Structures are given as C-alpha cells and as structure tokens.
Amino acid sequence: MFHRHRAAGGRVVPFAGWEMPVQYEGIRQEHLAVRRGAGVFDVSHMGQIETGGPAAEAFLQQILSNDVTKLADGGAQYSLLCRHDGGVLDDLFTYRIGDRFLTVTNASNHARDHTWFTEQAAAFDVEIGDARDRYAMLAVQGPQARGIVARLADGELPGRMRTATLPVAGSECLVCGTGYTGEDGVELLIAPEDAAGVWDALLAEGVTPAGLGARDTLRLEACFHLYGNDLSVDRTPIEAGLGWCCKLDTGFIGADALQDATPAETLVPFAFTGPGIPRQGNGVQTEAGPGTVSSGTLSPCLDTGIGMAYVPLGAAPPGTQIEVDVRGKMRAAEVREKPLYSKS
Secondary structure, three states, X not given: OXXXXXXXXXXXXXXXXXXXXXXXXXXHHHHHHHHHOOEEEEOOOXXXXXXXXXXXXXXXXXXXXXXXXXXXXOEEEEEEEEOOOOOEEEEEEEEEEOXXXXXXXXXXXXXXXXXXXXXXXXXXXXXXXXXXXXXXXXXXXOOOHHHHHHHHEOOOOOOOOEEEEEEEOOEEEEEEOOOOOOOOXXXXXXOHHHHXXXXXXXXXXOOEEOOHHHHHHHHHHOOOOOEOOOEOOOOOOOOXXXXXXXXXXXXXXXXXXXXXXXXXXXXXXXEEOOOOOOOOOOXXXXXXXXXXXXXXXXXXXXXXXXXXXXXXXXXXXXOOEEEEEEOOEEEEEEEOOOOOOOOO
C-alpha cells in the first residue's frame, strides 16, 4: 500500500510505528470529497484482537463497558476498555462473527490493549489472538460510498452496525457498516496481500484517496472522540459523555468506580463565533471556571474554528459563551449541540 499512497500523491508521515498518508491533494479537498461523494482511507494501522473459546462472551462482558450479550452474530458494538479506577484505556469496536469476536483497537494502544486482554483472560476459558498482521483495513465513507462498494461486491452489503463476509473486487472482505466520519459507508477488513487490488478498484470507480488529516477534521465535525485527545486514562467515560455505552449492571472492570462518579467537568463541542483555530491544550475561560481544549481544528464545512473541550458542568449547556486562549489571544466561542456539522 505504501507505493499506492506515493502514486496517489500522498504525503507520508510517521504515525504509531507506521508510515501513513496524512494527505494527498489537501485536507480540505479530501474532507469535502467525503462529505459530497466518497473517499477511501487506509486505516491498516488499526489493530485487531480475536477472542474465542467457550467463555469468550463472558470474558468480554467482564472487560468491555457495553453489554456484549446484546451483540448478535454479524453485529458490531462500540465500547470502552477501562481500568479498575474507571480511566479509559481505549475505545473499541467489537464484531461478533459466529462463535468468535474481533475487536478493533486504536493503533497506538494496540500492544497495551492486547496485554490487558491477555492478563484479564487468565481466569477464563478463552483464546486471545493478536490478529493485527492478518488484516489490512480500508474505510470507504461518504454519501456515494455504499453504492460504489455495492457495485464491486458479490452480495448484499450489511446495514449500519452490521457485518458480512463478501467478495469485494474479487477479494474476500469482512464488510462492516461502521465508520468515523459522520457519513454513511463501510469499513473493509482484508487480507494484506489483497488490499492494493481493492484500493485500485475503488479509485477506478472514482473514490477519492483521503488521509489522516481529513479523517480528523471529519470526525471532529461529527464529535467523535479521539483517544489521546478526548479520551485517556485520566478521564472517565462519564466525563467524556460516553455513559451511554457503559452498562454498569454488567459489572465490567471499572464499573464500580463509575457507579458513584460525580465529575466536576464534562466534554462539550464548541464553535468559534469569530476568527481563530483552536488546538489541543488551549485554555478555556468560562463563568463557571477554567477548562481545556481536547481537540480543535478549522471546519471545512462550517468554515470556522471548532473543537471539543473539558469544561465545568456549569458551562456545559449549549449556547454558553466561552473564550479560548489561542497563542495568548482570547477568542470568542459558543458551546454547541452534537454533532457540530449535520446535513440536516
């Protein structure tokens, strides 16, 4: 895939031990191509952990924050991996494929996640496998994405939060109705040796190559969390606004700590009401007290600075006026509803 990225004009940078394309034609152009048509991201840096054995479901119910018993065959589920104190180790997607489970990890956390899985599995009759080397991963996203992939697929594409194993451009893929852009689309898990052929077929259909830069601006417009920015071991799911995927009655690791959690801060989306671009680490001033920007960028669709920030609870209601310190200059902003950008 490296040579495919070079041929497409990709600017390749080091990322989590990989050399990955941050952009091709440009972040704005790629962002808008995904919003208006279809883009393809090489996200093969993501990791995969396979869990099987008689106690696989019970084990995952113990370590993942969501209710794994609700995950049907062919289903997908978002959840968090927490420490005993409630701090977030990672956010994950898990797919149930027959009697086995495949969990997709963030690139920079994969080794730590795999170690955590292995350590916690000691009391269960399960098999934990590091499947990272078995998969390349292409995310095809945008309003035209499903139609294009459907033309290349031999079989019906799965719906949102569902999976199916289908040939795509002649190569067997695990097709997942998931994504990280706020657009419709699919993610394709493919044998590494087949990835370049599927990539070529997508580009031949007019899909735009898109890099990590556009992936970040797209996910931020949709208010999707990024580990290392909006999530960390120093923040709980409750602070991050992810209580909805934490089923405390399952008794997952960290549930006890979250049961009586009373956070002083919460994560909110915001948009600038004037000039400036927020960045991670910028200070935030509110009438309720100080806060901190966790993610920030210039929105290509809204044409203004946007971000997410941890602020006191009193500053959380949409419409609250705040100020962000950008290189020593206070910039006016407003807390908004999620998502920051929506076609509707």
